[in-house]
Amino acid sequence: MIDLLALATLDAALAESARLLAAAGIDGARLEARLLAGHVLGIDADAVIGRPGRRLAPGEAEKLAVVVRRRIEREPIAYILRxxxxxxxxxxxxxxxxxxxxxxxxxxxxxxxxxxxxxxxxxxxxxxxxxxxxxxxxxxxxxxxxxxxxxxxxxxxxxxxxxxxxxxxxxxxxxxxxxxxxxxxxxxxxxxxxxxxxxxxxxxxxxxxxxxxxxxxxxxxxxxxxxxxxxxxxxxxxxxxxxxxxxxxxxxxxxxxxxxxxxxxxxxxxxxxxxxxxxxxxxxxxxx
Ligand SMILES: C[S@@+](CC[C@H](N)C(=O)[O-])C[C@H]1O[C@@H](n2cnc3c(N)ncnc32)[C@H](O)[C@@H]1O
The missing domain is CATH 3.40.50.150 (Vaccinia Virus protein VP39)
Structure with a gap:
């Protein structure tokens, strides 16, 4: 399990998700991190950024970790976002x-x-x-x-x-x-x-x-x-x-x-x- 739980804010979780996706060779890792976070939070990917201090509930961090892991395992993002x-x-x-x-x-x-x-x-x-x-x-x-x-x-x-x-x-x-x-x-x-x-x-x-x-x-x-x-x-x-x-x-x-x-x-x-x-x-x- 990817540990995003230790990261208290959305900004930090986004940065870590993008880093992990890029390290796995995913092109457009930052955009994909936003899409995945938007999916988990039920908001538009554009609305994910510019929320300094937005804290992640433990359940949200866990869900984000799961979808980031799926993408690292190369599941197409369209299947994850459905x-x-x-x-x-x-x-x-x-x-x-x-x-x-x-x-x-x-x-x-x-x-x-x-x-x-x-x-x-x-x-x-x-x-x-x-x-x-x-x-x-x-x-x-x-x-x-x-x-x-x-x-x-x-x-x-x-x-x-x-x-x-x-x-x-x-x-x-x-x-x-x-x-x-x-x-x-x-x-x-x-x-x-x-x-x-x-x-x-x-x-x-x-x-x-x-x-x-x-x-x-x-x-x-x-x-x-x-x-x-x-x-x-x-x-x-x-x-x-x-x-x-x-x-x-x-x-x-x-x-x-x-x-x-x-x-x-x-x-x-x-x-x-x-x-x-x-x-x-x-x-x-x-x-x-
Ligand atoms: C390349 S996909 C195209 C799907 C969609 N039309 C598109 O453009 O994204 C081909 C589709 O043909 C279906 N297919 C494969 N063999 C078939 C067959 N013998 N009779 C009918 N459909 C078949 C597959 O299940 C699949 O949904």
């Missing part, structure tokens, strides 16, 4: 779901740019919904759209449903358990998918936060990282409405092989959209 912002919305997360990544906002931006009428009653499908971040972000911008999120993990679906409730979108978002779109029928105007796309051989190169804590079912897709695209792309042809579009997140270097899988399934690629690092991150597919 929240991550995505598309400027607060998403609840736990270790059943991938922590939403800024790169995935590329899909949301591409899907919204493609939408010519934001008031249209679009039908949206999100395959591998996880926390629901893609579907719920898009629904938050399209007031008359409805959507379905599919995931193989019942635990992830619970998180997605909670997020829909928290964001006031429960009436327009349904969630079903399934193996990609195999059991789905119907037509969708917009299909979103951020499937697992890491090769299993990449495990050793991942940061401990990812390798040890995020769910493998959300990360890995066979020996070459393409197994999930192979599984789900053939169903897109059947499920896309005539004028609809599918937005697929891809990993670095996957644009060509995934576009080839799409062509083999009878789809055409209308564009690839880059993320902020300039990497092709989203393939946009249509029916011919």
């Amino acid at each position: 929240e991550r912002e995505f598309w400027s919305l607060p998403f609840g997360v736990n270790d059943a779901v991938l922590i939403p990544r800024p790169d995935s906002e590329t899909l949301v931006a591409a899907a919204l740019d493609w939408t010519s009428d934001r008031g249209a009653p679009l039908r949206i499908l999100d395959l591998g919904t996880g926390s629901g971040c893609l579907l719920l972000s898009v629904l938050s911008e399209l007031p008359n759209a409805h959507g379905v999120g599919v995931d193989i993990s019942a635990h992830a679906l619970r998180v997605a449903r909670d997020n829909a409730g928290r964001l006031g979108l429960r009436a327009r978002a349904g969630f079903v358990q399934g193996d990609w779109a195999g059991a789905l029928t119907g037509e969708f105007d917009m299909i979103l998918a951020n499937p697992p796309y890491l090769a299993e051989t990449e495990l050793h190169a991942l940061a401990p936060e990812i390798a040890r804590f995020e769910p493998p079912v959300a990360l890995f897709a066979g020996d070459d990282g393409l197994a999930c695209y192979r599984a789900l792309i053939p169903d897109l042809t059947r499920l896309l409405a005539e004028a609809g579009a599918a937005f697929l997140e891809i990993g670095a270097g996957q644009a060509a092989p995934v576009a080839s899988l799409a062509r083999n399934a009878g789809l055409i690629q209308s564009m690839a959209r880059k993320d902020l690092a300039g990497i092709d991150r989203c393939l946009v597919l249509r029916r011919p």
Whole structure:
């Protein structure tokens, strides 16, 4: 147990937490110390500083020591805080779901740019919904759209449903358990998918936060990282409405092989959209 109990004030506990996090190699240790202290005290991280003389109750010091220890053991801070912002919305997360990544906002931006009428009653499908971040972000911008999120993990679906409730979108978002779109029928105007796309051989190169804590079912897709695209792309042809579009997140270097899988399934690629690092991150597919 880290001994923060001996430190009577919040300022001293913050300084010690930041020191311990930095010594463990955590980037941004001071900010993370503030976030963790804010979490424990139930106040905003910005409100943690500038309180000279604020004393810590023993229970608060103990709780802070526990969360600092978890972070030193490389648990992602989003799991400790149980929240991550995505598309400027607060998403609840736990270790059943991938922590939403800024790169995935590329899909949301591409899907919204493609939408010519934001008031249209679009039908949206999100395959591998996880926390629901893609579907719920898009629904938050399209007031008359409805959507379905599919995931193989019942635990992830619970998180997605909670997020829909928290964001006031429960009436327009349904969630079903399934193996990609195999059991789905119907037509969708917009299909979103951020499937697992890491090769299993990449495990050793991942940061401990990812390798040890995020769910493998959300990360890995066979020996070459393409197994999930192979599984789900053939169903897109059947499920896309005539004028609809599918937005697929891809990993670095996957644009060509995934576009080839799409062509083999009878789809055409209308564009690839880059993320902020300039990497092709989203393939946009249509029916011919
Ligand atoms: C990379 S995560 C994406 C989560 C979320 N959409 C996002 O962008 O943050 C992939 C998701 O696909 C789900 N998944 C994996 N295999 C699946 C399958 N066979 N059928 C449906 N969902 C699956 C995982 O449980 C996980 O939630």
